Amino acid sequence: MExxxxxxxxxxxxxxxxxxxxPANAGELAVKLCDRFFGIGADGLVYILPSDKADFxxxxxxxxxxxxxxxxxxxxxxxxxxxxxxxxxxxxxxxETIGAGAQKVQLTVENGKAxxxxxDMGAPILKGLQVPTTVDxxxxxxxxxxxxxxxxxxxxxxxxxxxxxxxxxxAVSFDLHTWGPKLEKHPMFxxxxxxxxxxxxxRDYADMRVWERGAGPTxxxxxxxxxxxxSSVLNGLTDRTAVVxxxxxxxxxxxxxxxxxxxxxxxxxxxxxxxxxV
Numbered sequence: 495m496e497x498x499x500x501x502x503x504x505x506x507x508x509x510x511x512x513x514x515x516x517p518a519n520a521g522e523l524a525v526k527l528c529d530r531f532f533g534i535g536a537d538g539l540v541y542i543l544p545s546d547k548a549d550f551x552x553x554x555x556x557x558x559x560x561x562x563x564x565x566x567x568x569x570x571x572x573x574x575x576x577x578x579x580x581x582x583x584x585x586x587x588x589x590e591t592i593g594a595g596a597q598k599v600q601l602t603v604e605n606g607k608a609x610x611x612x613x614d615m616g617a618p619i620l621k622g623l624q625v626p627t628t629v630d631x632x633x634x635x636x637x638x639x640x641x642x643x644x645x646x647x648x649x650x651x652x653x654x655x656x657x658x659x660x661x662x663x664x665a666v667s668f669d670l671h672t673w674g675p676k677l678e679k680h681p682m683f684x685x686x687x688x689x690x691x692x693x694x695x696x697r698d699y700a701d702m703r704v705w706e707r708g709a710g711p712t713x714x715x716x717x718x719x720x721x722x723x724x725s726s727v728l729n730g731l732t733d734r735t736a737v738v739x740x741x742x743x744x745x746x747x748x749x750x751x752x753x754x755x756x757x758x759x760x761x762x763x764x765x766x767x768x769x770x771x772v
Contacts (some may be wrong), residue, residue, distance in 0.1 A: 495772050497527075498575060499534065499765040502567030504713030504742025506765070507554075508534055509575055511542040516553045523772060524555035534768070537709045540568050542575065548588035548596035550576055556708030563593020564654035566716015566745075570611040570762040573599040577608045578764070594654025612759040615717070618724045618749070619652035626656060628682050635728050641676045648677075649725035653756065656687045656707070657721035661729070665693040665701040674705025690718045694731040701739050713742030720756045723747040 498509045508527055517523065524539040526532075538554050545551035552572045554562040569589055576582050585601045594616050602610035622629035627650050629637060634650035639658075648658040658677065662668045668691045677689045689705040702722045704715040719738035726732035727749055735748040745760040 496767070496769050497534070498767045499536065500571040500575065500762060501742075501765060502570045502714060502716065502760060502762045503740055503745070505565075505567040505715060506536045506713075507538050507540045507568050507571055508536045509540045509542060509571060511575070511579075511581075513541055513543060515543065516541055520553070520555050521559035521561070524557060525559045526772070528557035534770075537706070537712050538562065538565065538568060540565075540572065542572055545590040545596070548590040549582060549584070550587065551590040553592065556706075557710075558708045560708040561592070562655060562708060564591045564717055566613060566615060566653070566718075566720060566758050567714055567760075567762070568716075569597060569599065569613055570716065570758075570760060573601060573611045573613075574608040574762040574764070577601055577603070578606075591654060609761070610759065611762055612757060613716070615653055615720050615756040615758050617754045618721070618756055619654075620650070620724075620728075622650060625650045625652040626684050627658075627687075628684065633728065635725075639677070639680060639682055641673065641680060644673075646673075646677070649728055651721040651724045653717040653720045653724075655717055656683060656685060657690060657718055657725075658683070658687050659690045659692055659722050659725035661731075662691050662693060665691045665703045668703060670703050670705055670711050674711065678705060678707050688715065688718055688721075690715070690722050690725075692722050692726070694726055697731075697733045698736045699739065700726060700732060700736060703741060714740040714745070716745065716758050716760070719745045719747050720758055724749055724756060
């Protein structure tokens with residue numbers, strides 16, 4: 495199997511292209527290959543597949559073998575991959591996901607390579623039962639949740655995958671490893687949840703750290719950055735365009751008022767290619 499290792503702000507993936515459909519053992523392969531000691535090492539295994547609805551389709555297996563509906567950093571990596579390898583000559587492509595449909599991607603190209611990727615992440619889903627949470631409200635904003643006797647307040651947003659955003663005094667030093675996994679599996683979230691801990695610095699800048707469902711702590715999460723911006727607007731903390739700073743770098747996020755879509759702009763980088771027997 496030939497593969498390419500790529501990352502978006504340190505959120506890293508093993509990309510495989512050439513299959514016609516998702517292999518039956520994709521989950522098992524993800525667990526094996528994503529292992530950072532006995533495998534290649536990555537946050538997820540991404541298959542680039544044909545699509546009858548878009549230019550390409552991507553399927554994302556988390557490092558624990560579960561499938562993610564969508565991934566903002568992975569879609570930027572896929573877009574760069576298909577352009578840089580000549581699978582398309584278009585600077586605007588569509589990529590199908592199982593959770594957010596076909597998404598439009600705009601590439602900034604320099605010297606024949608994609609150096610920046612802007613993704614139309616679509617409209618956020620805010621209804622509690624659709625995120626999904628167990629809260630039957632149109633918007634779940636600043637809602638209480640208790641874990642091990644400690645109360646947090648979260649805002650629920652789906653970007654094709656579920657997120658809960660929690661504001662803390664210092665996201666950078668927050669104890670992610672203690673509270674992330676407990677919140678991820680809280681019964682209030684029927685399909686588990688990605689957990690973002692955020693600290694808003696100014697109206698156009700926020701720090702965020704993430705515990706990703708099925709992957710644990712990652713250096714960046716594109717959908718999580720989008721969810722954080724949407725949540726911050728709903729809570730009156732930021733404007734509709736802001737930089738979200740993650741451990742691996744920064745993403746520019748805009749929640750456009752005219753079309754209600756969220757736009758994410760950031761880099762993607764190739765690390766190396768390889769071949770292995772599986």
